[in-house]
Amino acid sequence: MSEGFSSRFSAEEMAAIRRSLRDEARFGADLMSLLKRVAKRIPFAEDLLAAYFCTRDPATPRRVRLTLLAALGYFVLPIDAIPDIMPIIGFSDDAAVMAAAIAAVAGSITPEHRQKAQDTLAGL
Template sequence: MSEGFSFSQRFTAEEMAAIRRSLRDEERFGSELIALLRRVAKRIPFAEDGLAAWLCARDPATPRRVRYTLLGALGYFVLPIDALPDIMPFLGFTDDAAVLAAAIAAVAGSITVEHRARAKKILAEL
């Protein structure tokens, strides 16, 4: 993140375009997220948070700005190329965790107890 970054800043045109693409193909994005979680859920401590964020983003009652924030963070998690390659032992998911944690902190009030309970149940079934 650049200095002076704030979650109150507007998304850039590029960020908005990427988010819109993700929203148009939610089915594929969701299947990629679940496939990734199947592979790594046992190794990453924030898997439940990531899945709860996905469930919140798919909830029609979730405000649009919250959905975009969460989908942007989850998109970073799903993308194979990021700041630290995910295959690096111990460090691979730290950048993903930081981005997801920042997004969740920014919209924490929107992720409900029901989203978290459903995420926990889904992960238990993986």
């Protein structure tokens, strides 16, 4: 029997994701703060930022926005399947969640979102 995507998160993790997403400004600040610390160590930093800029775009459909926000929330969330402080493999679960979310909504992340991500990373 196949379980749905949301069943992979515990009730505690889902509550933490919901709390972090309620305050968009704080969520964006948390994401940028974390990226400043780890951007050079993770190969998918540009994808994270492009996904974030996609969620901020008013033209992005709600379903896409929610999918990406859940994946970004998991990245920012301190509770993790594999702790981020573990060298090399620490971000592998985050990368897998992000890759799945991006694959599900790939057509919605535009070249403009990717360019903003590149510009932002260049400024970190």
